[in-house]
Amino acid sequence: MIGDYTIGEFTSILAMQGFAGLILFSVFVLMALGLAIIFGQMGVINMAHGEFMILGAYVTYFCSQFFSAYLPGLFSIYFFIAMALAFCASFGLGILVEWGMIRFLYKRPLDTLLATWGLSLILQQFYRSVFGAREVGVTLPEWMLGAVNLTDIIEIPINGLFVMGLTIIITVAVYLIMFRSGWGKQVRAVMQNRVMAGAVGINTKMVDRITFGLGCGIAGIAGSAFTMIGSTGPTAGQLYIVDTFLVVVFGGAASLLGTIASAFTISQAQSTMEFFMSGSMAKVLTLLTVVGILMLRPQGLFTLNIRR
Amino acid sequence: MNAAILANQVPDPLQKEFILTVERLTVSFDGFKAVNDLSLYVDEHEIRVIIGPNGAGKTTVLDLICGRTKATEGTIKFRDKELTTMREHEIVHAGVGRKFQNPSIYEELTVFENLELSFPRGRSVFGALAFRRDAEVRDKIEEIASLVFLKDSLQTEAAILSHGQKQWLEIGMLLIQSPELLMLDEPVAGMSVAERLKTAELLNNIIHNQSVIVIEHDMKFVEDIAHRVTVMHQGKILSEGSMDHVKHDPKVVEVYLGH
Amino acid sequence: MTKRFGPFAGREWIALLILGLLLFVVFPTTLDVFRLNLVGKYLTYAFVAMGLVLCWGYGGILSLGQGVFFGLGGYCMAMFLKLEASTPEATKIQSTPGIPDFMDWNQVTALPWWWEPFHSLPLTLILVIAVPVFFAFVIGLAMFKRRVGGVYFAIITQAIAAILTILIIGQQGYTGGVNGITDLRTLLGWDIRTDDAKFVLYFVNGGLLIACLLIGQGIRISKFGRLMIAIRDKEDRVRFSGYDVANFKIFIFCMAAAFSAIGGAMFALQVGFMSPSFVGIVPSIEMVIFCAVGGRLSLFGAIYGALLVNAAKTTFSESFPELWLFAMGGLFIAVVMAFPNGLAGVLHKHIEPRIYRLFGGLRGSGTTGAVSSPHAAE
Incomplete structure (x- = not known):
């Protein structure tokens, strides 16, 4: 017996908390992947990353409205179309922002941080003016509702499973693009030695732009996935931005594996502790631990010892 | 020999x-x-x-x-x-003093200020706050400046020195620490x-006081x-x-x- | 180099004179007490902005957690005022008289031990500075000794601001939660809500502001100030000239924290409450923009930046609330992309040369020479 629970019940609760943590983990990973590309590869701090995510969420919401009104027959698969559109929207906005702002600031990371914060304020107010301050939620297609019963206590919602599956697919895709494709090699070449990469014929400006766009596009997909587990509002993105930055920094900025591992650690720690104490205290403890560890090991968990 | x-x-x-x-x-x-x-x-x-x-x-x-x-x-x-x-x-x-491969000087400060910051006094936080530019400091800076051929450029902003002068300035910043x-x-x-x-003449001149390791x-x-x-x-x-x-x-x- | 008379160069004496006239003559004589109190509130942010000039402009350390220190200073002051307002007589309707009302509402029955020191004003005044500086010292020690800087430092300070906000809101029995510590009344029996008190507090605030300005200027013109520029430019060269760079960064960060804390305490006194909405991520980064708008290298600029942005915020959010965030966002982008040295930079680069040209014949060539000096921008 633990507290008022039997051991069986207790493990089930732990498992359910663990699963709740896994969904949080998925959102963290999807958001952090985009950030890890932009921050880890380009050294750019994008404070408006959350707003790119919310753009994806709004696109998904409007798709769901559109399909249920005009194409109810295709409603069961609208989500995949919405996701593609969300990617395109965020990708496009990302390209625009890189062209109009980021490219002038590559040598001034702190200034990028401030400028993108300004961008995030503008986007938030834009969403509020255009879409309203009210939070909106999507209608899920029939097949995503319901839950799988593993035991009579443990229930796993299907939309959660779907988000997790999606996370795995996108992570693998990002890995392949960044580390197994010729284009990924170009990106890494530019980041390691811009002048040399330019000298061997890589269009470094184009690489910058596409990389930034890609990071933003992934945020759009994250937003799309986010609609399935939470509602969307103009300021929802800001709630996650600091957590996500901590995830990326904690994992060691340039390491994909590190990002995933740290997203896992942080989300699991938080959701497990939430069971034992209030949500806010769980968050305080998690963040404090992360900040504490970062003070002891500022380079993050997974980094190489590099010759200077 | x-x-x-x-x-x-x-x-x-x-x-x-x-x-x-x-x-x-x-x-x-x-x-x-x-x-x-x-x-x-x-x-x-x-x-x-x-x-x-x-x-x-x-x-x-x-x-x-x-x-x-x-x-x-x-x-x-x-x-x-x-x-x-x-x-x-x-x-x-x-x-032990060390000069870097690329001239590493404070571009926004004058030659005088560059040398002054290298003067071995007031190296702690409160020492730096209490630091005063007295005759000893001025004399030493002028002495070193003439040693590294920068006597006439003391009030020049370091950024506009020639590449060679920057190298000398950095050597001077080391020498002032003896x-x-x-x-x-x-x-x-x-x-x-x-x-x-x-x-070369400069290095041969200072050798009476110190040992030098050079990468070249x-x-x-x-x-x-x-x-x-x-x-x-x-x-x-x-x-x-x-x-x-x-x-x-x-x-x-x-x-x-x-x- | 610009010629200096005492702590200021000639043109800075003029700036000081103008500032003094504005703060102590123009505002008090032209504004009613309500507006003057508002100006006083804006000026409390100027303390933070001046701290940021030292640590961000000169030291290159961008802290996105200055709200933490502003908040800690403010809370220390507010806790004292709250205890004074919570006498057993004044709170006799509570189930536990003699403790702050929000504690009673949250079923707290005894004053927590860490509230006890705030019964004493001298102790409070010490703690107003000591608590934030201690915090800054610990953060600085941990980060700068390990050479954490730049964006990492910015993000971690931002996380700390988030943590403190969540903590204050979550522990509402001890902190007043999201409403903060409200209903502050008297300081040693002196009612701080009256017009007279507000008038006096405005002058106290202004005096402290000038004092901090002088301290900041003292640091700026000392060898310490030149070292900060050197560290920002070539940190390794400074280190290999025999300086323990981390100590300098810790000191300047603590200094910025102390300035912020004074601002926070004066805020609590003048506005009559303190709440977590001045601690978190958003207020902290707004404080950076006050500094950036004024000019990140100018102590005077920081004061004007804080005044102007806050005045604009009040006007805008009264009449066009939707436009304010657009304006604020635009300000962030503009100040970074077009005016990296803020108002002080614009003044120096575009306006001053014209003024000097106008009075060129009168002033002679000496002053014009000073303007063309690259250091005058600071």
Whole structure:
């Protein structure tokens, strides 16, 4: 017996908390992947990353409205179309922002941080003016509702499973693009030695732009996935931005594996502790631990010892 | 000739005290040994030049001595102080000065201010707050400035100095601290022939007070200043001795000329 | 180099004179007490902005957590005022008289031990500075000794601001939660809500502001100030010239924290409450923009930046609330991309040369020379 629970019940609760943590983990990973590309590869701090995510969420919401009104027959698969559109929207906005702002600031990371914060304020107010301050939620297609019963206590919602599956697919895709494709090699070449990469014929400006766009596009997909587990509002993105930055920094900025591992650690720690104490205290403890560890090991968990 | 002078000063070579004793020094970056089991002995008042192909580990050796990189193994003794466990500023206080490969000066400050910040007083937080520009400071700065040929540029912003002048300024910033061991990473890179000659003269002038380790590629300059030359290759010492000796060492010829 | 007379160069004496006239003559004589109190509130942010000039402009350390120190200073002051307002007589309707009302509402029955020191004003005044500085010292020690800087430092300070906000809101029995500590009344029996008190507090605030300005200027013109520029430019060169760079960064960060804390305490006194909405991520980054708008290298600029942005915020959010965020966002982008040295930069680069040209004949060549000096921008 633990507290008022039997051991069986207790493990089930732990498992359910663990699963709740896994969904949080998925959102963290999807958001952090985009950030890890932009921050880890380009050294750019994008404070408006959350707003790119919310753009994806709004696109998904409007798709769901559109399909249920005009194409109810295709409603069961609208989500995949919405996701593609969300990617395109965020990708496009990302390209625009890189062209109009980021490219002038590559040598001034702190200034990028401030400028993108300004961008995030503008986007938030834009969403509020255009879409309203009210939070909106999507209608899920029939097949995503319901839950799988593993035991009579443990229930796993299907939309959660779907988000997790999606996370795995996108992570693998990002890995392949960044580390197994010729284009990924170009990106890494530019980041390691811009002048040399330019000298061997890589269009470094184009690489910058596409990389930034890609990071933003992934945020759009994250937003799309986010609609399935939470509602969307103009300021929802800001709630996650600091957590996500901590995830990326904690994992060691340039390491994909590190990002995933740290997203896992942080989300699991938080959701497990939430069971034992209030949500806010769980968050305080998690963040404090992360900040504490970062003070002891500022380079993050997974980094190489590099010759200077 | 230089060897003879040194021999006269220290009669018994076995009892000789080196100013710098580096032994079995190794540093590895993720398995790659940039410096591998290296031993190096520098005499008092010696100008030692380290040469070697790119990537031989020359700069890393200086990084290790001045504490910028931590050694994986081995010892670095400066007189009787073990440098491997000391922090960078403590190593400077012990009397080791280091010039970087690219002239590293404060571009937004004037030559005077650059030298003033290197003046060895008021190095603590409150010392810096209480620091006053008194006659001693001014005199020392003028003395050093004329030594490094910058007497007329004291109020010039460092950013607009020529490349050679920047190199001199950085050397001056070291000299004002009167270090006993001076380490210069490519001090004449980017200098004109005239400037190179002046730099060689400068180094030969200051040698009465300190020992110098120089990394340099310019062989003419090396011949002008070196008492002894150490040739490094792939993190190890390939050859050591007078310029004449290493020039004719078949191993050195092999590394530089052929494969 | 610009010629200096005492702590200021000639043109800075003029700036000081103008500032003094504005703060102590123009505002008090032209504004009613309500507006003057508003100006006083804006000026409390000027303390933070001046701290940021030192640590961000000069030291290159961008802290996105200055709200933490502003908040800690403010809370320390507010806790004292709250205890004074919570006498057993004034709170006799509570189930536990003599403790702050919000504690009673949250079923707290005894004053927590860490509230006890705030019964004493001298102790409070010490703690107003000591608590934030201690925090800054610990953060600085941990980060700068390990050479954490730049964006990492910015993000971690931002996370700390987030943590403190969540903590304050979560522990509402001890902190007043999201409403903060409200209903502050008297300081040693002196009612701080009256017009007279507000008038006096405005002058106290202004005096402290000038004092901080002088301290900041003292640091700026000392060798310490030149070292900060050197560290920002070539940190390794400074380190290998025999300085323990981390100590300098810790000091300047603590200094910025102390300035912020004074601002926070004066805020609590003048506005009459303190709440977590001045601690978190958003207020902290807004404080950076006050500094950036004024000019990150100018102590005077920081004061004007804080005044102007806050005045604009009040006007805008009264009349066009939707436009304010657009304006604020635009301000962030503009100040970074077009005016990196803020108002001080604009003044120096575009306006001053014209003024000097106008009076060129009168002033002679000496002053014009000073303007063309690259250092005058600071």
